[in-house]
Amino acid sequence: MIDLHLIRSDPSAVAAALARRGVEAKEIEDIADLDVVHRGLLQRQESLRAEVKSLSKDVGAAKKSGDEAKATALMERSRLIGDEEREAAHEADAAGEALHGALLLLPNFPSEETPEGLSDANNIEISRWWPGKEDGEAEPTYSESQRVPHWDVGEELGLLDMERGARLAGSMFPLYRGKGARLLRALGAYALNAHSDSYEEIRPPSLVLTETLTSTGHLPKFSEEAYHLERDDLWAIPTAEVPLTSMHRGEILEEASLPIRFTAQTACFRREAGAAGRDTRGLLRVHEFDKVELFAYVTPDQAHEAHRDILERAESMLRDFGLHYRVLDLCCGDLGGSAARTFDLEVYAPGCDQWLEVSSVSWFADYQARRANVRFRPQEGGSLEFVHTVNGSALAWARIWAALIETGRQSDGSIELPEVLGPFMGSTTIPAR
């Protein structure tokens, strides 16, 4: 959430900053206007309220001194002002709600370093890695046996059964089996082990309250993207970021306790409402996938380092897996609404010949902390400040699974998996059929 004080004190600066991501200046003007109206109504209500309270004290005094006539007169007057106050309160509340609602829809400021531009064409590729790069090897080319898409390989080897997944839950709900299912388990176990050195492992609920999904910025704007269980008014989480960001919701943290880091693997549910018919084959885009998330509450001073640490951890896993990948610095227009800066990691999947987004590593500044009301008490004293939040996937397994299956495919049709998964897989070879 954007600080209302900023809009009040310098609306044109706010408008200019948000124009970088395509927000109309009028949106900010409207909020500024609404704020003036709201404060006016609030002042009227509060002065009426103050009068009621002061009269009520007089009533008490009059009764104590036995002056019933005076008390009755005061009560009558107070009742009239009370009615007026009730009306004023309704008006002020309505204006306040409208203001808050509009504020919740405003996206975050992009950071100064975020590249300009409004479409994904303006994202900047900042690095690229492939196995052997450090030894001077050229960017890889791929053999014919690696040019088979994972949905074909998966079916051929009995690792992935999209058809039965669809029978159970409809299309885009994958069903893994045998070594395919085990590979998913191995990836999660490997990653959680790797991160639990400095990130506390969490296993959060998969269903959360509206408030929890609002704190991260997924609601109210993106309700179409999430599964909602109407009967219980609960939402299926689209990412572990959602529960993790609310871990300390409404709390005041001690500066000395920061950074507070969490890692969690959860299923992630996405309706993909806006993406009907695009990239729907195999695991390219699915309604449910497992993902390990890294998350931290930090002070503003710690944010940069924490953001970098998550990026480094995500990248290091990709290198462990020997996957060909690139890092994109997302431009203002492609940034998620809550983020100030985001790096996307994309792996190259040779079978379907596509770069697949497998991680999004973001710094949110105080935007989410403001929505979730997570503050810290500075060690040096002074007033409370909002924490910053950072998070990133490490990693989203469905697409990693696809890239590993395609990249590891041998000429005999078997699959070679990365050594690091050996302890979790039993064997790093999935035999041909």
Place this chain on the structure above:
RNA sequence: GGAGGGAUGACAGAGCGGACGAAUGUACUGGUCUUGAAAACCAGCGUGGUGAAAGCCACCGAGGGUUCGAAUCCCUCUCCCUCCGCCA
């Protein structure tokens, strides 16, 4: 699912219709004393909104209501505890 008990500041805990934003204790901060520390004593010690400021307003789990006036009474909900039922 049923019956009962509870939720108050960092923590513990009083208050149960009239000056209560809230006693008291602990913790914490500053000071006095001390060579230093402890102890003792003194003082301070929630958050937010609004306002130039004085101030005013809100917040005692959440939301509604009664009342001139609500932490206190009523209703609904959430969570915690105890018992019963059901259950992996």
